[in-house]
Amino acid sequence: MSNHPNFDRTQAVLDAVRQGDHAPTFDLLAGDVAWENGPGAGPWHRARGQDDLALMLMEFGASLGGTFHQDGRCIYADDRMAISLIHETGEAPGGDRFDNLAVYISRFRSDGEVDRVWTVDLDAEHCEAFWQKNPGTPSKDFS
Incomplete structure (x- = not known):
């Protein structure tokens, strides 16, 4: 049995992101x-729109000193949706480790x-504690 085309498309994007290439992400997004x-x-x-998302990704990565990394796996996809499990890691400039499963x-x-x-986020408490200790500084209101 073959995968749904959206499964393969999503996994290809996740594979590129794992290698540090976010460009294919934007090819998939409206x-x-x-x-x-x-x-x-x-x-x-x-984030609203691709430009806003690009700014968010750049600022988020910079807040982790360029150490942000994602390793994702598509676990389900059909015509309407894709569901992926993403392991996100990084380190704040002060040495605190960011480790999230989402x-x-x-x-x-x-x-x-x-x-x-x-x-x-599957470890929301860790994430909240991390950001309380290491507040990011977005250039715009991303709330």
């Missing part, structure tokens, strides 16, 4: 994508683009 993060994203809760839920439009993404 221009007006709505992205809503759980507490693992610290002050970067919501579920990403992506919603596909009928044209195959993702128009909405929700992230759910």
Whole structure:
């Protein structure tokens, strides 16, 4: 039995991100994508549109001194959604370790683009404690 095409597309994006290449992510997303993060994203809760998401990713990565890394696996996909499990790690400039396991839920439009993404952190308490100790400094209000 073969995978659903959205499973393969999602896993290909996750494989690229694992290698540090976020460009394929934007090929999958609608221009007006709505992205809503759980507490693992610290002050970067919501992004509206690809430009906002790119800024959020750059600032989030910079807040972890360029050490942010994601290792993801698509666990389910169909015509409407993809569900992925993402292990996120990094280190704050002061040495505190960021280590989060999250579920990403992506919603596909009928044209195959993702128009909405929700992230759910499986260790929300750790994430909240990390960001209380290491507050990020977004250049805009991402709430």
